[in-house]
Amino acid sequence: MKTRIFVTLKNGVLDPQGKAIHHALHALGFAGVNDVRAGKLIELDLADGTSREEIEAMCNRLLANTVIENFRIEDM
Amino acid sequence: MKTRIFVTLKNGVLDPQGKAIHHALHALGFAGVNDVRAGKLIELDLADGTSREEIEAMCNRLLANTVIENFRIEDM
Numbered sequence: 001m002k003t004r005i006f007v008t009l010k011n012g013v014l015d016p017q018g019k020a021i022h023h024a025l026h027a028l029g030f031a032g033v034n035d036v037r038a039g040k041l042i043e044l045d046l047a048d049g050t051s052r053e054e055i056e057a058m059c060n061r062l063l064a065n066t067v068i069e070n071f072r073i074e075d076m
Numbered sequence: 077m078k079t080r081i082f083v084t085l086k087n088g089v090l091d092p093q094g095k096a097i098h099h100a101l102h103a104l105g106f107a108g109v110n111d112v113r114a115g116k117l118i119e120l121d122l123a124d125g126t127s128r129e130e131i132e133a134m135c136n137r138l139l140a141n142t143v144i145e146n147f148r149i150e151d152m
Binding site: 050 | 082083084094097100101104106107108109110111112113114115116117118119120121122123125126130133134137138139
């Protein structure tokens with residue numbers, strides 16, 4: 001059972017990695033970029049029957065820092 | 077116009093970050109995890125009318141290292 005976790009910074013949290021990518025895209029001549037936000041993608045291969053609650057516990061305890069990050073769980 | 081880029085390591089490329097997450101999940105008592113792969117998620121806010129070709133050029137030139145990484149473009 002494969003699951004994807006998307007971890008993104010909450011709105012209002014500064015994103016220096018995204019800013020650096022934004023600047024680099026401009027420097028390469030890509031003009032039409034208004035904003036860039038960088039996040040993480042974690043692909044989990046889980047034992048069948050792993051509950052949604054358990055996946056959320058993994059996110060809350062390890063995969064995301066819920067003070068500054070949101071996470072979204074997507075089954076594949 | 078918002079677009080998401082998913083950057084993942086190609087199959088066969090070692091993923092120490094994923095391995096570290098896997099070990100940490102085990103140490104926290106989450107037993108049913110078979111494998112973990114870590115990737116990147118880049119959210120772009122682009123000017124309307126930016127072509128698919130231009131987005132692919134951004135990925136090939138900056139966002140992904142196509143020797144070891146795949147990328148996938150998803151419009152939102």
